[in-house]
Amino acid sequence: MLDIHRLKIFIKIVELKSFKMAAKACWLTQPTVSQHVAAIESFLGLKLFDRNSKEIHLTQAGQLLYRYATEISALFDALSQSFELFKGKKIGTLNLGASTIPGDYIVPHLLGEFKHLYPGLKTNVLIRDSKDVIQMLLDRHVDLAVVGTEIKHNRLKYTPIMPDELVLIIPLGHRWWDIPMVEMSEVIIEPFVMRENGSGTRLEMDKKLKSIGIDPSNLNVVAEVGSTTAVKEAVESRLGISFVSRLSIEKELKLAIFKTVRVRDIVFSRWFYLVRDIFRTSSPLCSSFSKYLIERTQT
Amino acid sequence: MLDIHRLKIFIKIVELKSFKMAAKACWLTQPTVSQHVAAIESFLGLKLFDRNSKEIHLTQAGQLLYRYATEISALFDALSQSFELFKGKKIGTLNLGASTIPGDYIVPHLLGEFKHLYPGLKTNVLIRDSKDVIQMLLDRHVDLAVVGTEIKHNRLKYTPIMPDELVLIIPLGHRWWDIPMVEMSEVIIEPFVMRENGSGTRLEMDKKLKSIGIDPSNLNVVAEVGSTTAVKEAVESRLGISFVSRLSIEKELKLAIFKTVRVRDIVFSRWFYLVRDIFRTSSPLCSSFSKYLIERTQT
DNA sequence: TAAAAATACTCCATAGGTATTTTAT
């Protein structure tokens, strides 16, 4: 049969123009090399070399084989090298899924830092609803996920990596602008802008409200919109107030477009989690990234 | 180790998403397939599949390997196919050497006929002096040669494939135009156009003259030129007369630019030979071509 | 519990070795 080992021996013979020298170069004995040549020749049914005791010459068949053999050999070398790089984390792709808040405000920074450590890294970030992100992780469309809500599954492991807080925002000029704290009962009757169902922010908010005995459907919802940006635009347009992630309003607070107002006795704190499928083998780079994120949080 | 056999099994597993099915497809048993996967994994130091009793999934390492494996496998298939074609004479190159007369007037026609039988044929024809052509054959720069003179060598086998004759040509208006035959003594004193040394035609002529007791240096040489075409041009320009291959003056005879004149008691007949290096293995197409030429001559 | 892969073992083909012969310069 033709295998890589044989082809490499054949290539060495061609390059060194000698069975004996090729044997030496391959750490074999001359008879072994002769056997390999005989094996290829009988497999192909063609002579590869014209040989006498003084010199050897490639036949046309030998020349034909040599062209393929070098190409195949080069591919094998490329393969080996790729795996060395892969194991050494010099190359690799990180396929991340993230829900909207972490996708916009966390993951880009984390990847920026990490890429500094591993310049060969390629990244794909898919931003979807938390539920969809988790499904993509289970479907192996992404390697890791970052979401703000825990959707339990026996294959998934959640590790908190970034604290966050849902804060009540009011637009410039709102009558609460100079009041540091309001009652929850006041919030309930105030016009409210709501995220769509499936959003992690919405889910966390609902959960929290229920935990303090409030039915979310009692809120005075004047609009239900599909993204954090849309919520902010709506609030800025004085359509109502809303709870949003503190991470998402840094710029607006600086520009005094919004103010945050505390709600008495209530803190909507939450975490964003790194989510891993423990049933899956992760690539060296992927493991490194997970480790990096977790260690980064602990300090 | 990684060899083609293993890679092909690996590819089948990926394609069929099952060790068991892959085993069947490769005419192996499932444990054997498992062993091969384990061998690759331990060689690379990386897991290729996440597997459970229900389904298997490629890891990133597996995906990386798959990309290379398919490419390598495709190259092997291409190699096999090439050799099938090569053995079946569907592809191949004929590297021919030929001296000037056969290169111009014989080989093109022979190749034309032969290519009809084997359309995949590629041909290279190098035209040189007979001596150079023979040297190229010995140096393996060409596979076969066609020359008009036998230069003996223990590695070379000459087979006559085409008869020829050196004929005396005179230009239109020459005083011998209406004389059918002249004496050799008349030829000797007539202005004569000579081919250069090294030319097969020159060699054959010298040989023949010597064999009938004439020293070629006694000819009344008025010009020594480097090609048959140059000889013909010189004769046409009434510089002198010359002996040339009958094959080379077909057109000129038709146009009555030349006439041939017989020399009493002398016929300069000769052969063109196919020359083979018997120490060399020839390609299937090359053998076919030799056989074709030889059989063609016998009929 | 059922289906797939892993493990344990056995066997034999063959890659690799040593010793020697053949071949061509």
Added chain:
DNA sequence: ATAAAATACCTATGGAGTATTTTTA
């Protein structure tokens, strides 16, 4: 006569098998 490749023969690794166990959905 010499130097390289071919041949003959031996050994041992590992590829492929059968029988069985493990794993998890």
